[in-house]
Amino acid sequence: MLLCNSHYAQELADIAIVNAKILDGTGNPWFRGDIIIHNGKIREILPVGKGSATRIIDAKGLIVTPGFIDVHTHFDGNEFKNPGAGNYIYDGVTTILVGNCGSSRVNIKNYLTQLDSLQLAINVGTLMGHSTLRRNVVGTHANRAPTEAEMVKMEQMLERAMRDGAFGLSTGLIYIPGTYAKTDEVVRLAKVSASFDGVYATHMRDEADSVLAAIREAIQIGRESGARVQLSHLKASGHNNWGKAEKILELISDARAEGIEVVVDSHPYIAGSTHLSTLLPPESLTDGKDSILARLRNPKSRAALKKYLLADLNKKKLKNFDYAVVASFDPEPAMIGKSIVEINKQRGRKSNAENEAETILELMETGVVNNNNFGGEMIYYTISEDDLQTILKYPHNICISDAGIRLHGGKELLHPRAYGSNARVLGRYVRELKIITLEDAVRRMTSLPAQQFQIENKGQLRPGFDADVLVFDPDKITDKATFESPYQYSEGIQYVLVNGKVVLDNGEHTGTRPGKTIRKK
Ligand SMILES: [Zn+2]
Structure with missing residues (x-):
């Protein structure tokens, strides 16, 4: 009670991330310290052992970085x-x-x-x-x-x-x-x-x-x-x-x-x-859905589009369209994950570039849903x-x-x-x-x-900056999502703080939503 000088009068902080190896975001090498977080901000960075707070996160053996x-x-x-x-x-x-x-x-x-x-x-x-x-x-x-x-x-x-x-x-x-x-x-x-x-x-x-x-x-x-x-x-x-x-x-x-x-x-x-339509020349995609469909259905312009697709393939020095895989296609979800080569085969046609170009034009034709949606999404x-x-x-x-x-x-x-x-x-x-x-x-x-x-007050671990902070193990951090199985969370991050609130707590999403909109100052 008698220790009420200005230092001790400071309110107990919300969170202290202690024993941290700190990478402050500037590119400087790590240093050790305790990061003190209060009211959504980084209040101070203290020498190891000096940090106290309502909640202590021990980052021993881990690194701490800005979000x-x-x-x-x-x-x-x-x-x-x-x-x-x-x-x-x-x-x-x-x-x-x-x-x-x-x-x-x-x-x-x-x-x-x-x-x-x-x-x-x-x-x-x-x-x-x-x-x-x-x-x-x-x-x-x-x-x-x-x-x-x-x-x-x-x-x-x-x-x-x-x-x-x-x-x-x-x-x-x-x-x-x-x-x-x-x-x-x-x-x-x-x-x-x-x-x-x-x-x-x-x-x-x-x-x-x-x-x-x-x-x-x-x-x-x-x-x-x-x-x-x-x-x-x-x-x-x-x-x-x-x-x-x-x-x-x-x-x-x-x-x-x-x-x-x-x-x-x-x-x-x-x-x-990106979109399937990026395979076609932009001038073939002008004037809205009806015009695009008319071009795709007119034998003469369809032949020209096919020629364009084949010339592009040739220029790429490729023999077929297996570099193009359907990511989403609302009219036929069964196409998802298949390459143009596979879809062409599935349609009972011989495997050759010309038939595959025809398959692309067919997908475009079924895919033109409205004036802003020309075909599906692809992975190239x-x-x-x-x-x-x-x-x-x-x-x-x-x-x-x-x-x-x-x-x-x-x-x-x-x-x-x-x-x-x-x-x-x-x-x-x-x-x-x-x-x-x-x-x-x-x-x-x-x-x-x-x-x-x-972006103001972000991107570095510094007193006064927003407390967007990560704690992770650089020896363990790994991406799990693949092209075959993309819905996989990355592993190895233990804590994610956004504006001083813990969103990822010991590897688990807490459901907390402390994000804010940010505006250019
Ligand atoms: Zn882009």
Whole structure:
């Protein structure tokens, strides 16, 4: 009672993580200490043995890091159905940014307010999507430049989104309608993002044969707009482009030397996942469902599409379409998990590329559900392990999932990246293959994304920062999700704290949902 000097008057903290080997997220080597957490924040970091609190978590033999920040995820509505976000929590992700690849909600303010009332287990922020702007102002199927009035309208909508807390602009320049935009349109919008210190994150115009030209375009957009550039899910896609990773990174290093802030991200898998329709030329997908079906059914245009598919296969130096596997296909769920080669055989046709191209067109035809949904989702095995490792090793590469919150135990053949991206980097590429150090991998999951996207008070273990904290064993952390069996939580993380609350407690999800929406300041 007599010891009421200022130090002793401090309220007993909520949680102390003691005996920790601390990796603070900056890339510095670990140091020992006790982390004191109170009211959702890191209150202080004390020498070992000095920490006390209502709850003590003994981290002896384990490491403690900031929660992982996944800046490349997608809005798909599952956040409303599975607010516990298990696929991310077990993989150590405590914050995600949605709205990538050009698609976001139109009204950012309403979206964030909705999420606020929902209370997720993880923190969520968003980008504003360029395709979303274009769809709303110019129209989904308008393959033309916007009028000046439309351009100004898009700028105003983006400005509004930035004021409402969006972290920047995203584009999806291979998707409709983003692909209809020329570079100058994107520059004008990226300037708006830059005026709020926002980022320009891009799913580039091409990730295959013209990937280098696409990177040059993204760099030009950064140069002319002044926005920081984020090259999303960087890869050299297609067998004929294998080996281009070095050249890709050279372009990026040159841009940085010139003073343009370019950072990249990637996930650690040799397959990507996107729509079936990306196999077809964009001009065949214009003007909505009826026009697309008419093109698919007209013998002349169908023959031209088949020719295109075969020429593409030839260019990839492949003999068949077994690199393309159905991930989801609403009209015929039995197709899930089968490659185009298998589906073709199942349809009683001889195995050859021409018949397989016909099978793809049939799937497109049954799959065109409405104006925004052209066929199913696919998994494409198009990335080489060598390129993947070259890009993973690049120090300015952020680790991402390119996924979203998932409904655990669903029926689609999910890409395992939704469950295991971070654990896979830490298990396979840090511990087993030793191509990245643990300190550096953690930096690229924490402080690097926080810096690039200007996410305040996250990404480092520092007094005053949000208490998004992980405790795990670097010798045990392992991804379990595979392409064959994707609904598997990662293993090896013992504790996940989000805003100072324990969400993963000794390896078990507590059901607590302390996530908050985050806004660009
Ligand atoms: Zn994308």
